[in-house]
Amino acid sequence: MAKGEFHKMHGLGNDFVIIDARDCPMEMSPPRARAIADRKFGIGCDQIILLGKSKVADVAMRIFNADGSEVEACGNASRCVVALLQQDLQIETKGGVISGQLSGNAVTVSMGDAKFDWQDIPLAFAMDSGSLPLAWEELENPMAVNMGNPHAVFFVDDADAADLARLGPIIEHDAAFPERVNVNVASVQGNEIHLKVWERGAGLTGACGTGACATAVAAIKQGKVQSPVIVHQKGGSLTIAWEPGQPVIMTGSATYVFTGQADWDDFG
Template sequence: MARGNFHKMHGLGNDFIIIDTRTSPVEMTTARARALADRKTGIGCDQLILLEPSDMATVRMRIFNQDGSEVESCGNATRCVVSLLGQDATIETDGGKIDGAYHEDRITLQMPPPRFDWQDIPLAFAMDSAAMPMAWDELANPMAVNVGNPHAVFFVDDKDAIDLLHLGPQIEHDAAFPERVNVNVASVRDGALFLRVWERGVGETRACGTGACATAVAAIRQGKVASPVTVNQAGGSLTIGWEPGGLIEMTGGATYVFMGEVDWDDFG
């Protein structure tokens, strides 16, 4: 039997299976990631995280969504990894290197600078990424931004009035987004942001770290809020700071839930 250990953690309710393959080697496939993430027949998570050796950072992080697809970046998971390591650390991801400062009750990340060019989102063809000339029912003219992964940000009067379960998958899979997209719907109130996120490959989530970054960047760029800004989600709040041309700073908590042991062969 191929047994190994895993850690279960969450950042504001966005939950992860974290496997340190440096000590518990496991071959990960799309099917195995999907089986482990299943909340009825597996361990259950929004994302599965593999930690691997890195030549350029403390550790390399690979990220698999609930549907088994591998993606570039995850802010909440990165905070959890820094917390798990218990020290300041640099995390290598496919979305860029992230520096993490460790404190017992909070983690601060220095995320890569946001990108706005249509090729960098990426979009399927050239268009104004600051106000895309597209609409899906009441959601129109989003700002597209890449913060290590692609996001479309909509500002609305009442985020809770939006049928995100209906519109989220439509926008995620729209042909305008060749690598799919995370969908952010936000309201501005008293200088703070209130956010819901439809995460590609997962669905609506209690919190999305990169979504908070993308939404804060869009709001700051449009003059809707000042930096740093509090971004409130169903699972809790993050503080996001950004100045044009600079890195994105994210501060928030990370929660350790439990450690378990599993036979990987039971999951394909």
Template sequence: MKRRFEKMHGLGNDFVIFDARETPLEMDGATARALADRHTGVGCDQLIVIEPSQIADLRMRIWNADGGEVEACGNASRCVALLAGGHSRIETAGGVIQGEALDGAAEVDMGTPRFGWDEIPLAYPLDTAAMPVGWEDLHGPAAVNVGNPHVVFFVDDSGAVDLARLGPAIETDPLFPDRVNVNVASLDGGAIRLRVWERGAGLTQACGTGACATAVAAIRRKLAASPVDIRLPGGTLTISWRPGESIRMRGAATHVFTGEVAL
């Protein structure tokens, strides 16, 4: 059986997207992992299935390249919002978000961040604004849940951190029962430079939820003011947030091609 898919990316964070609103599609971790393989599959950081929703305009399900299903993906949300067109309400496992399609871009309301230790979640209570933990030269991170869990380390030079080595160790540390996304950020004038080790995907060109978590952490620590530009390897996202309000993320979303694959 062949199914049509859309290949899209948000600042280089790339997706294979299936629209299953009219014709259902059974997806599992093994199939998602096979399709994500860049040598023997289509190739992507995350695989997305769009389904009908009873509480929103559509439902978005997300599988990482390792086959694990996750709660949220900011860059994929912008791509799905662009596909949906106009204003849309998108159900995710992390909650209902709202998207608006723009010209070659999208703005997404990502909902309100959560800071409770049990909302991240952590294995035991800690101050999530500045956690008294560390891994080698990375220490004192902030923890934020923006639909999925993140830790954010503020460092002098984000590019100098060996994130390919430290990322997996932090992601799978027993402190994080659901694993965690790892962000290393450095101030760059009024903007922030960011690199992200994504849970289940590794180093990616951009991470939308990571940009949201980093902006929120920086604003909480008074290191930045809203709106703040987050400069990732794949490009820049603009994040707006005020305490008690929802996070708004604006950035590019690009359609690459339409294809078919045998499942």
């Protein structure tokens, strides 16, 4: 496929180029993904979302970060896909099958089970995932949660004070996390969470859906909040509900920006 249509959407400012390749399959390589995501010479986005046919769900979704790496899950993108196709969906991802439903002006997505075993995160060796015996300056003893992708969650007094632009890439690439890790720094006020995220392969983002889920799960599990909880990020807020043994439920907005045409051969 040379020329094709794309859709620009965002979930709380976490923006995507969505390509529906169900009828006209296309190849997505790391160089092509980087070229499309480039904000000066490409279309520009945090992630490229490639939709395809699925044998186990209504649609398959592949997710490529701005650095070209392919990742397992993206909550904000999942909401955007449901909003784009305007129907309740079962979505196949590399992190498992998730379900999404239209909910008025918002979208509710069942993100599947949160996982806590060190092998499931994954960690490089056996550790207590509830409080990792690790520290990076003032960021200490995170809880590790897998939400289809790996997350480290730090609770601090003031999330805004954390220097994630500097510490985020150091933690993301630490040898303790063989598949790298998303870094979440959160502060709790009442039954609400204020969150900053350094996203694996994308950097600082205005919002991260799986990060909000992982952080809410960690806060509920540690007794800091009760379900459902509102998670505030720079781009907006999500409502996360979770009970032990149940899937994580995320509700939030999905915004359509524009449709465009591109010659994919121009992107390598």
